[in-house]
Amino acid sequence: MSLSLLNAETAIGSIGRLWASAPVTIGSLTLTGMEVPDSIRDGGTQELAVHRLPGGNKIIDAVGNDPDRLELSGRFVGPTAVERALLLKQMRIAGRPVQFTGAGLSLTVKIVQYWFDYQQKGIIIPYRLVLEQPPQLTATTGITSGLSSLIGTDAASALSGVTGAVSDVSTIAGNIAGQLSTVVGQVTPIADMVGAGGVFAGVQDNLSVVGGLSGAGVNLASTPESAASLLSGLEASGSGLTSAISGTGANLEGISLTNAAGLSTLTQNAELHSASITSGALVNRAYANAITATDGTQNGPLVTAQ
Numbered sequence: 001m002s003l004s005l006l007n008a009e010t011a012i013g014s015i016g017r018l019w020a021s022a023p024v025t026i027g028s029l030t031l032t033g034m035e036v037p038d039s040i041r042d043g044g045t046q047e048l049a050v051h052r053l054p055g056g057n058k059i060i061d062a063v064g065n066d067p068d069r070l071e072l073s074g075r076f077v078g079p080t081a082v083e084r085a086l087l088l089k090q091m092r093i094a095g096r097p098v099q100f101t102g103a104g105l106s107l108t109v110k111i112v113q114y115w116f117d118y119q120q121k122g123i124i125i126p127y128r129l130v131l132e133q134p135p136q137l138t139a140t141t142g143i144t145s146g147l148s149s150l151i152g153t154d155a156a157s158a159l160s161g162v163t164g165a166v167s168d169v170s171t172i173a174g175n176i177a178g179q180l181s182t183v184v185g186q187v188t189p190i191a192d193m194v195g196a197g198g199v200f201a202g203v204q205d206n207l208s209v210v211g212g213l214s215g216a217g218v219n220l221a222s223t224p225e226s227a228a229s230l231l232s233g234l235e236a237s238g239s240g241l242t243s244a245i246s247g248t249g250a251n252l253e254g255i256s257l258t259n260a261a262g263l264s265t266l267t268q269n270a271e272l273h274s275a276s277i278t279s280g281a282l283v284n285r286a287y288a289n290a291i292t293a294t295d296g297t298q299n300g301p302l303v304t305a306q
Helices: 005-020 081-094 141-175 177-182 190-194 199-214 224-254 260-293
Strands: 024-026 029-031 039-041 044-052 058-067 070-077 098-102 105-116 124-132
Touching: 029 081, 070 081, 070 105, 081 105, 081 124, 141 190, 141 199, 141 224, 141 260, 190 199, 190 224, 190 260, 199 224, 199 260, 224 260
Parallel strands: none
Antiparallel strands: 024 029, 024 098, 039 070, 044 058, 070 124, 098 105, 105 124
């Protein structure tokens, strides 16, 4: 069949565009133009475990993804075709991992099989290449985003508990500030614990930061800076709550119920002590979820009741 003028122009244009094809790299070798593989075959299998039940029903569990080997075919051309074909042969013999980039992929692979045919006195050398792909794990975006949401919920609950307790005792502390000196001298004044710069003020600030970082359900695994700030906020909150539990506990043991001021101080410390323990449990759970979402390692709870 003869070529029309339009078909001839199209064929010539296609040959010209071969040199503008997106390059493919294998290790130190870059394939461009006519050397870019004619085909790159990719794929894989989702391994399934099928449990057949009486009555014809069945349960299908996804065991995991098993990617197939990449298969490439193309040709080396020109006066350096033999040299470039032998370079791939040396990579196969070495057996070391090499970087493969092309067809929208960027992977560290190993050359499993490689053939080339010496043709046209070495000016054209067709080749075929088989590459072993690395494991392809399921993305954890949904999991880490879900954990981030839980972290924000726990932080908000802990903040609400601390804020409510501090609000309750602050009014009483202000009303009887003049009488606190009559309480046992070893007791830490409540005003010092809940006021500006006090341990509870620091806990509130840090919990607010944690809530802000995790409230949007961000994927912590892909935002290392936010994850680091969130973990830091939880650790600081845990440290503050541990100090609060210790301080209020010591106060409860040291208060003498000899007057109204002693009874009032006892009530305030008991409320703060209870809120600190409850909030500490929430911070511990939030920290455990944050560690899981960021693939970190936890060495124990942040807050322990004393």
